[in-house]
Amino acid sequence: xxxxxxxxxxxxxxxxxxxxxxxxxxxxxxxxxxxxxxxxxxxxxxxxxxxxxxxxxxxxxxxxxxxxxxxxxxxxxxxxxxxxxxxxxxxxxxxxxxxxxxxxxxxxxxxxxxxxxxxxxxxxxxxxxxxxxxxxxxxxxxxxxxxxxxxxxxxxxxxxxx
Numbered sequence: 001x002x003x004x005x006x007x008x009x010x011x012x013x014x015x016x017x018x019x020x021x022x023x024x025x026x027x028x029x030x031x032x033x034x035x036x037x038x039x040x041x042x043x044x045x046x047x048x049x050x051x052x053x054x055x056x057x058x059x060x061x062x063x064x065x066x067x068x069x070x071x072x073x074x075x076x077x078x079x080x081x082x083x084x085x086x087x088x089x090x091x092x093x094x095x096x097x098x099x100x101x102x103x104x105x106x107x108x109x110x111x112x113x114x115x116x117x118x119x120x121x122x123x124x125x126x127x128x129x130x131x132x133x134x135x136x137x138x139x140x141x142x143x144x145x146x147x148x149x150x151x152x153x154x155x156x157x158x159x160x161x162x
Contacts, residue, residue, distance in 0.1 A: 005059075005124055006124070007038075007059070007122040007123065007124065008037060008038060008041045008123055008124065008125065008126075009035045009036055009037040009038060009041065009108075009110075009122075009123040009126075010035070010036050010120060010121070010122060010123065011033060011034075011035050011056070011058060011115070011117050011118075011119070011120070011121040011122075011123055012033055012034045012035070012036060012119055012120070013031070013033040013115050013117050013118065013119045013121075014031060014033070014119070015116070015117065015118050015119055016118075016119050018062060018118060021116060021118065022116040028114055028115055028116045029113070029114045030113070030114075031113065031114065031115050031116075032103070032111065032112070032113050032115075033111075033112055033113075033115040033117070034109050034110065034111050034112070035056075035109070035110040035111075035112065035123055035126070036108060036109055037108040037109070037110065037123075038108070039108055041108070042107060042108040045105050045108070045110065048102065048105050048110070048126075048128065049102070049104065049105045051102055051128040051129065051130070052101065052102060052129070053099055053100065053101055053102060053128075053129035054099070054100060054102050054110075054112070054126055054127065054128055054129055055097060055098070055099055055126065055127040055128075055129055056096070056097070056098045056099075056100060056112075056115075056117070056123060056126060057095065057096070057097055057123070057124045057125040057126070057127070058095070058096045058097075058098075058117060058121050058122060058123050058124055059094060059095060059096070059121065059122045059124055060089040060094035060095070060096055060121075061094075061118075061120070061121060061122055062118060063089045063090060063094045065090065066083070066090050066091055066092045066094070067083055067088075067090045068082065068083050069081060069082060069083065070083050070086055070088045070090055072086045072087070072088055073088075095124070096117065096121075098115065098116065098117060099114075099129055100112040100113065100114045100115050101113040101114050110126075
């Protein structure tokens with residue numbers, strides 16, 4: 001299999017250290033950031049400003065290993081969990097996914113809100129969040145995850161995934 005991924009932009013955020021960062025966008029709901037697209041991809045931003053939210057697909061550029069079991073931040077039982085049942089960055093392919101609020105698009109700069117991503121993170125792709133496609137009203141299971149929305153908002157990273 002030949003996979004050809006390339007960096008199309010760089011995410012600029014106020015988070016310069018992996019420690020003490022919000023662990024999900026919900027914990028950074030008032031945090032603004034910008035995405036600086038390479039000029040050759042600027043034309044692809046046309047019509048994006050009509051969406052309220054976007055998906056960011058990015059590369060965890062400061063993660064250099066993977067684990068098949070991890071103890072996630074929001075698991076107060078300290079139980080090792082299979083990495084594919086978590087949102088930790090220690091997956092075999094260090095790819096991140098976040099839904100953020102789109103604030104503006106100006107030339108090759110996209111301003112967003114609600115970001116929990118390290119400054120300098122390479123962006124691989126961006127896609128619009130479309131409620132009619134993406135919203136799931138009848139979710140009933142969250143697996144082992146018992147943290148409330150409030151718990152997630154205040155939880156910050158430590159050094160376990162550095």
